[in-house]
Amino acid sequence: MAEYHYDVVIIGAGPAGEGAAMNAAKKGKKVAVVEDKKMVGGNCTHWGTIPSKALRHAVKQIIQFNTNPMFREIGEPRWFSFPQVLKSAEKVIAKQVKLRTEFYGRNRVSVYTGKAQFVDEHTLDVMQGVQANTRLTADEFVIATGSSPWRPKSIDFNHPRIYDSDTILNLEHTPRTIIIYGAGVIGCEYASIFSGLGVKVDLIHPGDRLLNFLDDEISDALSYHLRDKGALIRHSEQFSSVEANERHVTMTMVSGKKVKADAFLWAAGRSGNTGGLGLENVGLETNSRGQVDVDGEYRTAVPHVYAIGDVIGWPALASAAYDQGRAAAAIISSPEEFRFVDEVPTGIYTIPEISSVGKNERQLTEEKIPYEVGQAFFKNIARAQITGEGVGMLKILFHRQTLELLGIHCFGDQAAEIVHIGQAIMNQKGEGNTLRYFVNTTFNYPTMAEAYRVAALNGLNRL
Known part of the structure; x- marks a missing residue:
């Protein structure tokens, strides 16, 4: 068995592992990464x-083509199959892999392809892959193995009509109807995608509202737009069983209700x-969800x-993972360069998208902080009128006395980009972090960024 020594060995070549590997290598450490997939x-x-x-x-783009009157002159509304649409994603994946x-x-980081297994506190064996039978020793180790869909044993995920968020990308046909169980970020994003393709979606949610960590108004807006696209949302329902045959999938809920569709997404x-x-072998334990505790x-x-x-749990976002790696x-x-990664913005890529940073109205009310609201509706913003993306709003929460920014909540086209302007101002010290910045700064016109000026004045x- 070949044996090599490194300063740092990182397990996993996703965003977290990459962030750790690049930063350690740039600081002069000798670094290796073990990755069980063929590509990083x-x-x-x-x-x-x-x-x-x-x-x-x-x-x-399909929704735009099918709803924009200008395209009507080119031809009738088009129907696109799911596999056709997936092809566009494959091109992006190839570019990302090449870059990474x-x-x-x-950065002269050695990448070992295979499955990592600890032998003791300073030794790791690479098994099963191209570089199987390699032993790596190191002074420090970083576990960045990520997460995968949790699969209850009672559901047959080998059935061709039953999918999870990994296998859904292998879907080879376009179902006419689909049941999505779980209305977290992934469930809501896929509900948007399928309803946008004209698939009838049943979104079944164990909780009492969609994405309850969001501002209530934004969560309500998402519910409205999913329903507007034809999705049926059922709250406070737990699954009891999922059964599939050649023709359809039936899900039974604890309440006794049954729903039937062409496909099922867990x-x-x-x-x-x-x-x-x-x-x-190193004396570490995980919780029931396979996650590792850290300080x-x-x-x-x-x-x-x-x-x-993701292996440490919240916030389980690629953006946070990369920074945690660094x-x-x-x-x-x-x-001396360390920073703990908190105040992570949420970016949720539903249609329309959602993004927020800071506190929401419910939190501020519970904490008895005297806040006020500034709103800008995209239907009134010139840039959104030009692009035909009038759905959505920007909402600024600020302190009534000091005008300090407390939360930025955005719903609509490019929300995940727009939120960063507010985030940058919120992170300024003292007088720099107030609503006045948006009133005293000239924004390009027409832009979506101008929504900050409108919301600040509002x-x-x-007051």
Whole structure:
């Protein structure tokens, strides 16, 4: 068995692993990454963030084509199959993999393809892959193995009509009807995609409102737009069983109701990828969802073993994972540069998209903070009128006395981009973080960014 020593060995080549590897390598550490897939990029690139967003973009273009009167002169509304639309996502994945593979080469990071398993606290074996029978020893380890859909044993995920958020990308036909169980971020995003393709969606949700961490007004707007596209949303329903035959899938709920459709998508929770890692050989345990506990510096119970990204749970976002990776590498090589990753903006790529940063109205009310609201509706913004994207709004929550920004909530086209202007101002110190910035700054016209000026004036007029 070949044996090699490194300063840092990272398990997983998704955003978290990549962030850690690049930062550690740039700080002069000798770094290796073990990845069990043939290509780097992790779930983010191959099964999650990138393909689903590319898919969503294609669906948005189809909706535009089918609803814009200008295109009516070209021809009748078109019907697009799911596999056709997926092809556009594959091109993006290939570009991302090429780019990310170059990062590892340029920074002299060794990538071992295979499954990692701890032998002891400083030793790791690479099994099953191209570089099987390799033993790596290191001073520090970083677990960045990500997560995968949690699968209840009672559901037959091998059935050709039953999917989870990974396997849905292998869908080879376009169902006329689909049941989506779980209305978290992934469930809501796929409900948007399928209803945008004209598929009748049954969205079944164990909770009492969609994405209850969002501002109530934004959550209500999402419900309205999903229903407007023909989705049926059922709240407070738990699944009892899912049965499938050659023709359809039937889901029975605890309440006794049954729903039937051509396909079924399970989108209820994810588990940390820690099975087979040999964590017991280093004295580490996971919770019931396969996640690893860490402290405020991303250390596990074993001080030289770190964990980052989806495998530690919340917020389980690619954006946060990349920063957590950089932060863990900072602790290892230059502790003065460390920052704990919090205040992460949410970006939810439904149609229309949603993004927010800071507190929502419910939190501020519970904390008895005297806040006021400034709103700008996109239907009144010139740029949105030009692009035909009039759905949505920007909402600024600010302190009544100090005018300090407390929360930015955005719903509509490009929300995930727009929110960053508010985020930048919220992070200024002292006087810089107030509503006055938006009133005293000249914005390009026409732009979506101008919504900040409109919302700020609207808020000041309430005082």
